[in-house]
Amino acid sequence: MRYAYFPGCVAYDSCRELDTATREVARILGIELVDLPEAGCCGAGNLQEYSAEAARTLNARTLSMAEGAGADLLTVCGTCQLYLSRANKELQDPAVRERANELLAKTGRRYNGTVKVKHLLEVLLQDVGPRKLAAHVRRPLQDLAVASFYGCHILRAPGSPAAQNPEDPRSMEELVTLLGGKPTDYPGRTACCGFHILTVREDLAVRMSGASLVGAKAAGAQAIATPCPLCHLVLDTYQGKSSRAAREALGVPVLHLSQLVGLALGADPESLGLKRHLVSLKPVVRHVQAGEFVRP
Amino acid sequence: MAVRPESPGFWEEVAAVPGGEAVTACIQCNTCTSSCPVESLEPAFNVRRLVARVRLGLREDVLSDDALWACARCHACIAHCPKGVRPGDVIEALRHLAVKEGHEGPGPRHLRAFVASLRQGGRIHEARVTIDSIGINGVVRQGFLPVRMAMRGKAPTLRAEPLSTAEEIRLLLDAVEGGK
Numbered sequence: 001m002r003y004a005y006f007p008g009c010v011a012y013d014s015c016r017e018l019d020t021a022t023r024e025v026a027r028i029l030g031i032e033l034v035d036l037p038e039a040g041c042c043g044a045g046n047l048q049e050y051s052a053e054a055a056r057t058l059n060a061r062t063l064s065m066a067e068g069a070g071a072d073l074l075t076v077c078g079t080c081q082l083y084l085s086r087a088n089k090e091l092q093d094p095a096v097r098e099r100a101n102e103l104l105a106k107t108g109r110r111y112n113g114t115v116k117v118k119h120l121l122e123v124l125l126q127d128v129g130p131r132k133l134a135a136h137v138r139r140p141l142q143d144l145a146v147a148s149f150y151g152c153h154i155l156r157a158p159g160s161p162a163a164q165n166p167e168d169p170r171s172m173e174e175l176v177t178l179l180g181g182k183p184t185d186y187p188g189r190t191a192c193c194g195f196h197i198l199t200v201r202e203d204l205a206v207r208m209s210g211a212s213l214v215g216a217k218a219a220g221a222q223a224i225a226t227p228c229p230l231c232h233l234v235l236d237t238y239q240g241k242s243s244r245a246a247r248e249a250l251g252v253p254v255l256h257l258s259q260l261v262g263l264a265l266g267a268d269p270e271s272l273g274l275k276r277h278l279v280s281l282k283p284v285v286r287h288v289q290a291g292e293f294v295r296p
Numbered sequence: 297m298a299v300r301p302e303s304p305g306f307w308e309e310v311a312a313v314p315g316g317e318a319v320t321a322c323i324q325c326n327t328c329t330s331s332c333p334v335e336s337l338e339p340a341f342n343v344r345r346l347v348a349r350v351r352l353g354l355r356e357d358v359l360s361d362d363a364l365w366a367c368a369r370c371h372a373c374i375a376h377c378p379k380g381v382r383p384g385d386v387i388e389a390l391r392h393l394a395v396k397e398g399h400e401g402p403g404p405r406h407l408r409a410f411v412a413s414l415r416q417g418g419r420i421h422e423a424r425v426t427i428d429s430i431g432i433n434g435v436v437r438q439g440f441l442p443v444r445m446a447m448r449g450k451a452p453t454l455r456a457e458p459l460s461t462a463e464e465i466r467l468l469l470d471a472v473e474g475g476k
Contacts, residue, residue: 009420014445014452038461040418045369046410049391052314054472058465082371103471107464152370166375192333192370199429200365200402204337208368237445276450 003074004066005033009041015229017273021258028265034069042083059087060100064111072116078153078228085117085157121227138266140180142291147184147221148172151228152192179264186219188212195230209234210242213250223284227257236277253281301353315385322347328373328383341366343383359394365403418459422452
């Protein structure tokens with residue numbers, strides 16, 4: 001299994017733990033990640049608003065790099081997944097692709113439309129598959145109560161399995177169960193974290209994420225897991241502000257999808273960057289280490 | 297409220313921007329607003345009314361409205377609209393026009409900061425985008441949060457390495473903006 005790996009800007013910057021955890025999970029599962037060191041930003045909606053065509057062209061550039069590597073593109077961010085797969089869908093139209101290629105020719109690149117854009121969640125459940133994934137579990141999650149927080153964009157990305165049933169998605173819960181955790185049902189699984197208005201209307205963003213955090217806590221979640229680092233930033237880094245806005249003590253640990261999987265696969269917690277969070281993950285690590293298998 | 301449509305052709309202008317094409321298909325059913333996670337917290341941001349204001353030709357009123365920038369891009373309205381209006385994409389088109397026309401405010405400022413960072417490095421430099429978006433005063437108002445982030449090793453990098461091919465990004469952005 002081989003993918004062109006696109007961590008996204010935030011996994012290169014404030015959420016570097018997502019990048020290290022993803023590499024660790026890939027190593028354990030024998031997935032080869034081909035780096036695309038020159039791939040740029042997906043636009044995250046901002047560039048799309050500035051210029052839809054510029055966004056499509058820059059994403060065609062990234063897709064052409066994956067095509068050059070002869071691999072599908074792997075993302076670990078809901079927003080990257082949405083905007084790259086949207087561009088890819090538009091670029092399936094030969095006329096649109098030709099226009100993008102006219103521009104890309106200035107950089108000596110070309111995209112023929114052959115790449116698929118896949119989020120890690122899809123790769124784990126469909127390409128790796130439940131059987132192989134379960135066989136690699138060395139540290140079952142011990143019925144850890146995990147509340148999934150999908151994030152809007154993975155639910156809206158064309159072609160993504162989580163988008164097939166956006167009102168009641170189940171893929172995260174399926175994964176949690178496979179890893180030995182207990183999925184927590186709560187209102188807010190498919191809610192919006194507010195990340196994209198964090199710099200413009202922080203007051204709204206922390207109330208939006210706060211409502212989901214309060215809901216997860218009330219439902220008995222010991223942790224939240226999210227497949228999107230932007231949701232993670234709001235849910236974890238801004239949790240203190242959400243707590244003040246909601247006038248409730250929260251303290252809900254928030255895991256990146258890669259960290260949750262890495263923990264269950266027996267990765268050293270150090271290699272998953274679990275200390276790079278504002279809400280401590282110690283209770284989660286203690287809980288799951290109790291059920292660890294000793295490696296032969 | 298007496299409505300004076302100063303720009304009756306505004307809907308055509310919006311429909312010509314990518315994302316705004318289906319703005320006339322709206323039947324004002326309110327499904328978008330009902331599924332919007334922002335509206336219940338900030339009633340000034342009302343997707344259905346925004347579309348209605350476009351069709352009423354309230355051009356300046358819409359493009360200068362700060363509430364236009366409260367949309368969190370969750371795309372729930374796009375998923376739910378029964379007429380294929382793609383209201384979230386109409387907002388994308390409206391923001392495009394507002395920025396192109398030089399409107400100011402926290403929203404346009406953030407968008408410009410984002411694009412400037414992308415243009416410079418090819419990837420987003422979070423610290424720079426944040427500071428350029430909310431200003432030093434905004435950073436000060438964050439209180440101890442940046443310090444707490446730094447203590448966890450979670451602060452964004454202060455100096456980001458641009459892509460060695462960042463020039464390609466600028467070339468493509470210029471080519472698109474230049475029209476050819």
